[in-house]
Amino acid sequence: MNKKNNGARTIPGVSLVLLVAALVAVALFAAACGGGTTTTTAAATDTTAASTATTAAAPSGDPIVIGAIVSATGPGAALGEQERNVLQMEEKLINAKGGVLGRPVKIVIEDDKSDPKEAVTAANKLLTQDKAIALIAATTSSSTLAVKAITAEKGVPQMAMAAANDVTDKAPNEWIWRTPQKDALAVQRALDYVSKTLKVKKIAVLHDENAFGASGAAEIAKQAPALGLEVVATESYKTADTDMTAQLTKIKGTNPEVLVVWGTNPGPALVAKNMKQLGITIPYVGSHGIANSTFIKLAADAAEGVVFPAGRLLVPSSITDAKQKAVTDAFAADYAYSYSGKPNPFGGYAFEAISILTDAITRAGSTDAKAIQGALNATTGFAMPDGIYNYTATNHDGLVASDMIMVKIQGGTWVLAE
Amino acid sequence: MTFDQFLQYILSGITSGSVYALTAVGFTLVFSATQIINFAQGQMVMLGGMMGITLHEAGLPLWACFIGAVAVVAIVSVGMEEIAIRPLLRKGVLTQIIATVGASFIFETAAMLIWGRDAKPLPPFTGETPIAIGRATVVPQTLWVVGLSIVVVVALTIFYRKSLYGTAIRGCAVNPEAARLQGISYRRVVVFTFALTGAVAAAAGVMIAPISFMGYANGTMLGLKGFAAATLGGLGNPVGAVLGGFLLGIVEALGVGVVSAGYKDAIAFVILLLVLFLRPAGLMGAKVVNRQ
Numbered sequence: 001m002n003k004k005n006n007g008a009r010t011i012p013g014v015s016l017v018l019l020v021a022a023l024v025a026v027a028l029f030a031a032a033c034g035g036g037t038t039t040t041t042a043a044a045t046d047t048t049a050a051s052t053a054t055t056a057a058a059p060s061g062d063p064i065v066i067g068a069i070v071s072a073t074g075p076g077a078a079l080g081e082q083e084r085n086v087l088q089m090e091e092k093l094i095n096a097k098g099g100v101l102g103r104p105v106k107i108v109i110e111d112d113k114s115d116p117k118e119a120v121t122a123a124n125k126l127l128t129q130d131k132a133i134a135l136i137a138a139t140t141s142s143s144t145l146a147v148k149a150i151t152a153e154k155g156v157p158q159m160a161m162a163a164a165n166d167v168t169d170k171a172p173n174e175w176i177w178r179t180p181q182k183d184a185l186a187v188q189r190a191l192d193y194v195s196k197t198l199k200v201k202k203i204a205v206l207h208d209e210n211a212f213g214a215s216g217a218a219e220i221a222k223q224a225p226a227l228g229l230e231v232v233a234t235e236s237y238k239t240a241d242t243d244m245t246a247q248l249t250k251i252k253g254t255n256p257e258v259l260v261v262w263g264t265n266p267g268p269a270l271v272a273k274n275m276k277q278l279g280i281t282i283p284y285v286g287s288h289g290i291a292n293s294t295f296i297k298l299a300a301d302a303a304e305g306v307v308f309p310a311g312r313l314l315v316p317s318s319i320t321d322a323k324q325k326a327v328t329d330a331f332a333a334d335y336a337y338s339y340s341g342k343p344n345p346f347g348g349y350a351f352e353a354i355s356i357l358t359d360a361i362t363r364a365g366s367t368d369a370k371a372i373q374g375a376l377n378a379t380t381g382f383a384m385p386d387g388i389y390n391y392t393a394t395n396h397d398g399l400v401a402s403d404m405i406m407v408k409i410q411g412g413t414w415v416l417a418e
Numbered sequence: 419m420t421f422d423q424f425l426q427y428i429l430s431g432i433t434s435g436s437v438y439a440l441t442a443v444g445f446t447l448v449f450s451a452t453q454i455i456n457f458a459q460g461q462m463v464m465l466g467g468m469m470g471i472t473l474h475e476a477g478l479p480l481w482a483c484f485i486g487a488v489a490v491v492a493i494v495s496v497g498m499e500e501i502a503i504r505p506l507l508r509k510g511v512l513t514q515i516i517a518t519v520g521a522s523f524i525f526e527t528a529a530m531l532i533w534g535r536d537a538k539p540l541p542p543f544t545g546e547t548p549i550a551i552g553r554a555t556v557v558p559q560t561l562w563v564v565g566l567s568i569v570v571v572v573a574l575t576i577f578y579r580k581s582l583y584g585t586a587i588r589g590c591a592v593n594p595e596a597a598r599l600q601g602i603s604y605r606r607v608v609v610f611t612f613a614l615t616g617a618v619a620a621a622a623g624v625m626i627a628p629i630s631f632m633g634y635a636n637g638t639m640l641g642l643k644g645f646a647a648a649t650l651g652g653l654g655n656p657v658g659a660v661l662g663g664f665l666l667g668i669v670e671a672l673g674v675g676v677v678s679a680g681y682k683d684a685i686a687f688v689i690l691l692l693v694l695f696l697r698p699a700g701l702m703g704a705k706v707v708n709r710q
Contacts, residue, residue: 010572011647055534073530075635077530077535078535081535133515185469187542235674235678235679236678236679236680237679237685238639240635240636240638240639241434241435241630241639242434242437242626242629242630243430243433243434243437243629243630245426245429245430245433245671246426246427246430246431246670246674246679246682247674247679249423249426249427249430249554249675250423250674250675253419253420253423265536265537266536266537266631266633269537269631270548270630270631276546276548277546277548277555277557278426278548278555279555294536294537297538297539298537298538298539298631300539301546333616382542
């Protein structure tokens, strides 16, 4: 007992002595004036230079922390899984190339389980605990909008990977930029095709009742009149519905010249099969939600002839711009090396988000939020797989309708429709 | 609405309805023997479908996939009873029902981890050339599903009414204590019932996968619609379950035709509520038997 007490008393005593000694040493060192300090700094600079010379561009110093929120599980997982893969891969690649501003990049990835509430928790954690200087968020539109409220309030740059119009259209939008083609853009591209290439007037719309389908249908209703198109029928279905022949029978009765289907798998594949069953032969124009091999696998023969708008990543041969082609090929090669297979559009959005963000940080020359904001707004002619990105203070969408292509399914694969 | 359209709505309704009907039968089996509402029923249908698809991808002929899926899900169903439901026997039916809800989450998550998140197709049993009835059409697979529901219902009815073992199962449902005193093993009846319900669920899953694809998340919707169909027809009555399923499907399809697809679920559930107000035991339900 006694011994213990003594021991306990001695330890603070010792550390106090050490502390005083340390303070004295520091004071002496500081008092020793500029000369000594300069020498140390010079020596340090020398070492950095030496290490730079030997290992090309190994980043050093505190890492630049970028937070990312993806839906790696839950209904949005089909999209978010590859986004996570790409971000993990890019972290390694960026650091192998010397990091950003000479510092290593650390991408902290959180899974929001496709739930906006989880996304909010993740955003708060990333900003306060991990001290992220910017966020890449999120996979789904609802999570993106939930996180947007936080980044707007705190003034932190957010790169969105979601397509809903509200992400950038609705204020506050000073701190959010997006990489995917927004819904309005895809609708514009699809309706352009209907009116200018197919040259028809009467369209029927069949859409999923989820956020993606509903927002697409609303956008079609808004844009159709300007293109001289008449919407003769609008019907909907639930994502897990087992049969769409009832909706199609009703649509058939209104004699449309083309059917526009706005939804994500598996609904649109079932629509294609049911159309074949009912002998409906009018053209099927889909959304960018079916820009994946799952649609072809599910609809099989019925997928033939289906046309939909998509990013150029789907038909890489459609890329004519040399810079865009180079960056796309490099990305596809990196992806094939790190994971097997081809990157899908969602992996592309993540790649674009991290590339544009790190480019902006480099141009800003600092990790200050205001500086990054300015650099992001000054992004011009930035070639990426989905198109050439141009952001301004008022345009945070980056892409235009002509960055998208119309793709036709032919012989079980994708070809250009026009 | 023209007559051709009307005919097509009826056929569309029969297609969806046959899917609901087969799911509903599983609910009635478990309910009539144990008074448990098995909320994992839809997930067992999904497991059956996914299992059938996997065996087909492995190169097995469709009939072998069918038998394989039925066997596997029957075992899974008995396993669920052993692990999740039996230990709760003394806690009452409500606790056991909640255990089935838990099991449904486990099945769904396991299916997502095993088979991934995309829905998968299965080729139809006898081609895809639609059969014309008047100027409306139906795919041959629907006839398979309708046929299977009829076969299952007839077989179950004969089994329950005519065979000694079927009578024993009904006895357990009415009064397990009295049945036990007659020398009937309640335990064996329950295991048999869960094996049977798993088998029926898997058969349904393999049959409907060619119509609507199958993915890990399909179980929830199937379970909900199947439960509604079973309640509509009268819980515990296989014939009622099948009729309830077809009725639900047809009402939904006509709802699309008359009002709009956005309201079809609402219309179907309003009708379900009305039936339950007017006939609480369901359309074909017997007088409610109270066990406790």
